[in-house]
Amino acid sequence: MKYSKQREMIQDTVMAHPIHPTADDVYSLVRAKNPTISLGTVYRNLNLLAENGILTKLTMPGGSDRFDGRLDEHYHMLCTHCGKVYDVELDIFRDFDRQIRAKTGFCVSRHQLLIEGICKECSKEK
Amino acid sequence: MKYSKQREMIQDTVMAHPIHPTADDVYSLVRAKNPTISLGTVYRNLNLLAENGILTKLTMPGGSDRFDGRLDEHYHMLCTHCGKVYDVELDIFRDFDRQIRAKTGFCVSRHQLLIEGICKECSKEK
DNA sequence: CTAGGTGCAAAGCGTTTGCTCGGGG
DNA sequence: CCCCGAGCAAACGCTTTGCACCTAG
Secondary structure (H helix, E strand, O other): OOOOHHHHHHHHHHHHOOOOOEHHHHHHHHHHHOOOOOHHHHHHHHHHHHHOOOOEEEOOOOOOOEEEOOOOOOEEEEEOOOOOEEEEOOOOOOOHHHHHHHHHOOEEEEEEEEEEEEOHHHHHHO | OOOOHHHHHHHHHHHHOOOOOEHHHHHHHHHHHOOOOOHHHHHHHHHHHHHOOOOEEEOOOOOOOEEEOOOOOOEEEEEOOOOOEEEEOOOOOOOHHHHHHHHHOOEEEEEEEEEEEEOHHHHHHO
C-alpha cells in the first residue's frame, strides 16, 4: 500500500476518536484539517484500511457503517436511545469458534456481536 | 393490524423458506403466486412484521437485510464463500445479559450475533 | 516514468415514501 | 362508509465508481 497523506489522516482520526465514527463523521473531522479532501477518498481509504486489518468495519442495523480502530477482541453495545456505541469486553467467546467447528463444521473467520439496549446514562434520565 | 392477503402471503413465504430471504427474495417468491404485488408492499410488510415481533430482521455486512421467521433464541453464520446463512444454537448466552448489566449498567433488549466464515460444504470443495 | 491515489461528480443499490385507488371491518 | 393497506413511481441516503489529474517511489 503506497503512502498517502490523506490515508494517514483518516487512520489517525479513527484512532484518535474512539467513538466508532461513521464515514461521514470521519469526513467532517478530517475536513477540519484538510478542507479539500473528498468523501469518496474517505470511503475508499476506510475500506482499504478495513481490508488490510488496520481497522474494523461495524455493520449497524438501520444506519451507516461505523469504523473502529481497536483491534483486540471486543464487542459493541448500541444504545437505541442516544445512538452511542460502547465497547465491551467479555470472555464468553474464549473457545467459541472451536465449539462451532465441532458442532457444525463451520470454520469461523470472524464474528460480530451487536448488543442493543439502553445505556446507563439514558436509563438514569427517566 | 388490519388483515391483508398480501401480508399473509409475505409472512407465509418467510416461514416456508428458512433461507433467511432478503426483501427481494421474498418479492420474487411471492410474485410467483401474486404477480401484481409491489416491492414497496413487501418492504412495508416485512418491516411491519418485524416491528410486531412476528419475524426478525437481520443486518448483514455489505448486503441487503434478511428476514427470519424463527423466533426462538438462536444465531447466524454467514458463509462468506457461498453467501448462505445458517442457524446455530448455542447456550453461551444463557446469563449473558445479566453479566452485561452487572458490569456496565447497560440494559440489553436484544443482541445480534453474526459469525462469518466458510461452511462445511464450501470447505469440502477445495 | 508509472502505478496507484485524489477530487469531483455521477451512478448504483437497497430501502422508504407520497399519492391515489381499492378492500377490510 | 371510513380508514388502513396496496400499487406505482419518485425520492432518499449511503456507498461505490469512472475519469482526468496528481504524487510517491
